Amino acid sequence: MIKAIIIDDETAMRAVNSQLLSEYFPEIKQVGTASCIKSGIDLIHKENPDLVLLDIQLSDGSGFQLLQKLPSYDFKVVFITAFDSFAIKAIKFSAIDYILKPINEIEFQQAIQRAIELIEKKEHTESQFNVLMESFKKELQNKKLVLRTQNSIHVVDISDIHYCKSDNSYTTFYFDDSEKILVSKSLKEYESLLKEYGFFRPHQSYLVNLNHIKKVDKTDHGFIIMKNKKEIPISTRQKKNLIDLLDHL
Structure with missing residues (x-):
């Protein structure tokens, strides 16, 4: 069974994502939610999830920064974000899935389904993550x-x-x-x-x-x-x- 966690600093958004996962992907087991970088990292270490729905803008930093603080990881990430050209540019460079707020249910289903397929294939996405971080760093350096x-x-x-x-x-x-x-x-x-x-x-x-x-x-x-x-x-x-x-x- 695929284990998933949701990291978002908005209570309402955590509830929406949880509800959509339950409705469209009952085979996914939701093992917890978090609201910031620290609690998100703690939850990841505790639950070792297969899938993380990750908000880009958290109360204490960004979803990118959360990933940078992990020495390594093998879960799949689907980013959730309000429209942010900088963040979406970095994500698009790496071909990692994202969902825009307010959430469109069809786009949500498509993104999660793609993540499930990658998990089931045991496909490594380390190279995508490296491209994402390089793009993120370049944006910060030149910002x-x-x-x-x-x-x-x-x-x-x-x-x-x-x-x-x-x-x-x-x-x-x-x-x-x-x-x-x-x-x-x-x-x-x-x-x-x-x-x-x-x-x-x-x-x-x-x-x-x-x-x-x-x-x-x-x-x-x-x-x-x-x-x-x-x-x-x-x-x-x-x-x-x-x-x-x-x-x-």
Whole structure:
């Protein structure tokens, strides 16, 4: 029997996918659901599924990042996503199946049926996964962000951003060599844009690039030390989330 899990940060979407699997593929045994990268990885290790229905945009990162954190895997993946040209471009390069939100039942059935056929044939998809990750990495390396200030338009590489700091309705971006750019948009808006590119919000006033973290102090009033030696506070609520996230990098 094929074992399946569903990883999606929306409760309603987990329910929809579960219902469609039950209705159209009763031969598939559903062994659990998860809502984020950490719980998804834990569930995969526990259940060793044959099929994973994986949302691309999760609350703590992306489905791509979840797969990157696994040393290896042999289950088949069907991605589920709202329209996102970047994500779909990466998936199409690798010829891996995906389903768009809102879910079309016919497309859902077709994608799951193809996955079942691959599972039954015991067909390896490692090469597809490698192409997917290469495409994903290239997109990240070349990804730009436009920052508009009162006097200028700045085009920056996302990978060059060390951290962002909130000042009410303004956000300051910090880069190498003490360069900084102040824009008149809230940090919350940039959090939603950058979370799938390895950014984490450890404190209500900060958004940090995980790739620029040097050390995390885990004492009672802990803080992050960035590679540029800047110290960033961590809220009590977010400390465990950050440590768990770093443990799976």
